Amino acid sequence: MSQQRTGPTDGPDFPDLPEATVARLPEYLRALHHLAEDGHDTVSSEGLAAAAGVNSAKLRKDLSHLGRTGTRGVGYDVTLLIDQIEQVLGLTHRRAVALVGVGNLGHALAGYAGFGTRGFRIAALFDADHSRVGEHINGLVVRHIDDLPEVVDQESISIAVIATPAHAAQHVADRLVEAGVTSVLNFAPCVLNVPDGVDVRKVDLAIELQILSFHEHRKSALTALPAAVQKPGRVGMANRLGGEAVAT
Amino acid sequence: MSQQRTGPTDGPDFPDLPEATVARLPEYLRALHHLAEDGHDTVSSEGLAAAAGVNSAKLRKDLSHLGRTGTRGVGYDVTLLIDQIEQVLGLTHRRAVALVGVGNLGHALAGYAGFGTRGFRIAALFDADHSRVGEHINGLVVRHIDDLPEVVDQESISIAVIATPAHAAQHVADRLVEAGVTSVLNFAPCVLNVPDGVDVRKVDLAIELQILSFHEHRKSALTALPAAVQKPGRVGMANRLGGEAVAT
């Protein structure tokens, strides 16, 4: 590999993993926890790949970036691998997360158990609407967004979730960044402008459906047409095994 | 499911566009609607790219796949482009969507206005829990999952959203496919196996946070070494222009 080993800094951490690999590590982690609960001590790359829904070669290459992990002829030690991935992802401690906007979606997110079980703690809820401030949700009190700087500092929050209407999202993002938040998960359907050094990930539910809509549209167009003009390599629903997933 | 070809199809209809392009078209569409509301008649690729948060060359190449769209020296006609994209995405009619699982998250999704305003209609709610069947949510009655085939057929549903716990998701997916659904948006944190020809997109909220966690971890590891300002909140930021977003 021509991965640049820049000099002596063969540090304990892993500066550059491919972004695609990073996006898959959580998937492996989930599958590994599942395997651990089922009592497995080791997994082969083939087995873990199947559980995570990816190609086994891809999985091995992904894990190879973490350093020595597997044992040839045996496989991967489940608990060891869990530890390594959690280390790399920075999940060795529960990260505090702020949630802004306790409307329809925000309410649900505040109560979503998956955050708690996978390394995060919703540490604070915010809303701009004074009539919502003070409300109790899942053991937390909704605070006004003006309290952001104070709470962010107090709770050492670096990640925030935006679940506000789109028109408020940019303003909220600005205030979050100002308060010291450096990672944002945005559920509002809009583009956020943030300074360099701040990461934004976006989840747009309608977009996901629209992408599916395209594929539906294409499928129905194909079945409506005679199967005359079709290139050999392209379309066609050959029955290979396993599910296909359009991933992010 | 008989999808009739309606209208005069003037031109090559559905070329296979790159998947990456398909994923961005909804983003453009949203930006265009926003521009239209602001009274813009035309947009340059530069302007639309900025509104959608992408590179302008990429945007032009994306749109070039749709056929002749823009006018050199002028830009793109906003309403025309909206029509073209909606056509390609199959959004010329509102697609009926089924939502399975009206728990915490499902409730919120059932009430999410964004679906309605962007081409979809939640046509039915399902749950396996009999105590939830009959409940009214947002003008819809929750039906038991056994009614799936009947309702899917009745309402011509081809897209479904799974918002069940993970352990139930595969079973639900099987029944959806059996009932004729060919596109699934999965919110349950698990891998779904579906036959070929069925599309699955997955949204895992915890994974998004874990990816952000990695970047947080990396950032803090970087600032630990060089010039020391040990305030955990505010890390040193380079000042290149523009925000950075970790995209899909």
Place this chain on the structure above:
DNA sequence: AGGCGCTTGTGAAGCCGTGCACAAATCGCG
């Protein structure tokens, strides 16, 4: 009518990610 400025559309180059195929490494067993 002709030129000029602006914007699109695209050829070409480079980068990243994927998957195959195989050598290296490890364990278990005779």
Place this chain on the structure above:
DNA sequence: CGCGATTTGTGCACGGCTTCACAAGCGCCT
């Protein structure tokens, strides 16, 4: 102790996506 079975780690080639840079086209102004 050595051999075979097994599985990891990775070199390599390929395809897709992104980005740059620029020629081609269009409208406007003189």
